Amino acid sequence: MNRTPFFQAAALLAAAATITALPGAAHAAGPATPGFRVVDGRLVDATGQDFVLRGVNHAHTWYADRTERALSDVKALGANSVRVVLGTGTRWTKNDAADVADVVARCKANRLICVLEAHDTTGYGEQGGAASLSEAVDYWLEVASALKGQEKYVIVNLGNEPYGNSGYAAWTQDTKNAIGRLRAAGLDHTLMVDAPNWGQDWSHTMRDNAPAVFASDPDRNTVFSVHMYGVYDTAAEVEEYLGSFVDRGLPVVVGEFGHDHSDGDPDEDAVMATARRLGLGYLGWSWSGNGGGVEYLDLAEGFDASRLTAWGERLFNGPDGIRPTSREAGVYGDGGHGNGCSVAYRLHSWGTGFNADVTVRNTGALPLKGWKLEFALPDGNTVNSSWNAVVTQDGRQVRATGRPWTEVVPAGGAVSFGLNATGPGAVPTAFSLDGVACAKE
Structure with a gap:
């Protein structure tokens, strides 16, 4: 060439x-x-x-x-x-x-x-x-x-x-x-x-x-x-x-x-x-x-x-x-992952529906830009709306990405978002951030 x-x-x-x-x-x-x-x-x-x-x-x-x-x-x-x-x-x-x-x-x-x-x-x-x-x-x-x-x-x-x-x-x-x-x-x-x-x-x-x-x-x-x-x-x-x-x-x-x-x-x-x-x-x-x-x-x-x-x-x-x-x-020195992470998932259920307040925390040394959080909901739960993040669902799998004002998680910092869904709800068993498993708070 x-x-x-x-x-x-x-x-x-x-x-x-x-x-x-x-x-x-x-x-x-x-x-x-x-x-x-x-x-x-x-x-x-x-x-x-x-x-x-x-x-x-x-x-x-x-x-x-x-x-x-x-x-x-x-x-x-x-x-x-x-x-x-x-x-x-x-x-x-x-x-x-x-x-x-x-x-x-x-x-x-x-x-x-x-x-x-x-x-x-x-x-x-x-x-x-x-x-x-x-x-x-x-x-x-x-x-x-x-x-x-x-x-x-x-x-x-x-x-x-x-x-x-x-x-x-x-x-x-x-x-x-x-x-x-x-x-x-x-x-x-x-x-x-x-x-x-x-x-x-x-x-x-x-x-x-x-x-x-x-x-x-x-x-x-x-x-x-x-x-x-x-x-x-x-x-x-x-x-x-x-x-x-x-x-x-x-x-x-x-x-x-x-x-x-x-x-x-x-x-x-x-x-x-x-x-x-x-x-x-x-x-x-x-x-x-x-x-x-x-x-x-x-x-x-x-x-x-x-x-x-x-x-x-x-x-x-x-x-x-x-x-x-x-x-x-x-x-x-961190097991091959650039940023450690933890997630707090606070469920507010009324039986036939629920809201969830989610906090994504970056425990690593570098900022995360354009993050992607993934987790699974129980069968029969469907996301209706979200705030401070774009939340999509494919079967049980849910993916959340930041809005322009929440797209960066500072090193040592956190961003929060929420979602509304139908179904009884339950705290997901596992979370991954950009493909890396996160601790649950």
């Missing part, structure tokens, strides 16, 4: 990092690594829990002044990870070790996993001035002081889309060489390697050579990343490609994807549904600031989290989206 110089990043992006992992399962310890590792084809965090990437890309190298707010906003929208665009100095201004260390610190402050990628390799062999994978390794070694000791929080993405549609046969050996140099230099992080062909691997170079590349890593700690744009415009193509890795026990990520692109119309619904079904992660392109004719890939208008685009609403809140499927990394 060719891009214009300014935000080729924008058009080449949508990095949906997907990892073969099912939420919540624990694994026996693999090789003695201090952070993330690959076990049985899955990405496992430092606590031994499967971790499935659910996040977005942020173009830090062009919008460094937006990074602090961007990370806070995507976390509040449910992301558990962010892929951060860095410049190596070959094509774009270098993000030095001090800057990389600051990015990592901001990711940790927001309880996000940082996927750091060297962007200057984009389209090597076809794009003039692009960096080679060897030059990308030079960069990672130069900023190694910001990486070492952060293996629990950082995944190193060797180089973005390291070949275009020319010369890509060299991808296999160049990738092996890059992995070998980083391991020899003492980098023990999980490494992520992007596919050639502008990330889309239409030639199946990465797919066919993945076993050999994985075996070349002495740590057996490499994850493969495909970028799904116009080449993947049908569900069959998405499922066949990702399934080929899963069937062979190889870890794969959807490195980037979007809802539209100049090279075709990717099937984003299939990408997200297949990722959920197979337990794979993804990172959508991109938070904001796209140019060069691909402005439609912005998830938020003008870096404003209150103005999500249709693509942003789809990625964060739609079926198989970030909010309903994301789980925080266990390394942050």
Whole structure:
């Protein structure tokens, strides 16, 4: 995929990092690594829990002044990870070790996993001035002081889309060489390697050579990343490609994807549904600031989290989206969930009907925006109306979401709403907030 110089990043992006992992399962310890590792084809965090990437890309190298707010906003929208665009100095201004260390610190402050990628390799062999994978390794070694000791929080993405549609046969050996140099230099992080062909691997170079590349890593700690744009415009193509890795026990990520692109119309619904079904992660392109004719890939208008685009609403809140499927990394110490919660349900029944006053409390360290509370009512109970929340019912299942004035539950704070229903009523036996079980008050 060719891009214009300014935000080729924008058009080449949508990095949906997907990892073969099912939420919540624990694994026996693999090789003695201090952070993330690959076990049985899955990405496992430092606590031994499967971790499935659910996040977005942020173009830090062009919008460094937006990074602090961007990370806070995507976390509040449910992301558990962010892929951060860095410049190596070959094509774009270098993000030095001090800057990389600051990015990592901001990711940790927001309880996000940082996927750091060297962007200057984009389209090597076809794009003039692009960096080679060897030059990308030079960069990672130069900023190694910001990486070492952060293996629990950082995944190193060797180089973005390291070949275009020319010369890509060299991808296999160049990738092996890059992995070998980083391991020899003492980098023990999980490494992520992007596919050639502008990330889309239409030639199946990465797919066919993945076993050999994985075996070349002495740590057996490499994850493969495909970028799904116009080449993947049908569900069959998405499922066949990702399934080929899963069937062979190889870890794969959807490195980037979007809802539209100049090279075709990717099937984003299939990408997200297949990722959920197979337990794979993804990172959508991109938070904001796209140019060069691909402005439609912005998830938020003008870096404003209150103005999500249709693509942003789809990625964060739609079926198989970030909010309903994301789980925080266990390394942050709360069992893999970003926000603890409790619910008070006060029932006022008169036999044939009832009102319920519901208080949703956020016991975590970060605000919850666009929350979704779910619970079940007994058979024969029907919700008639609600206040301070939008309440819908499907059979016994009830879902409540905030109104504009109650859509944010502050860290350590609460919001309340009420509902009226027919039937005798009963206090629900369980509540879940954004898919996380809540304590009952």
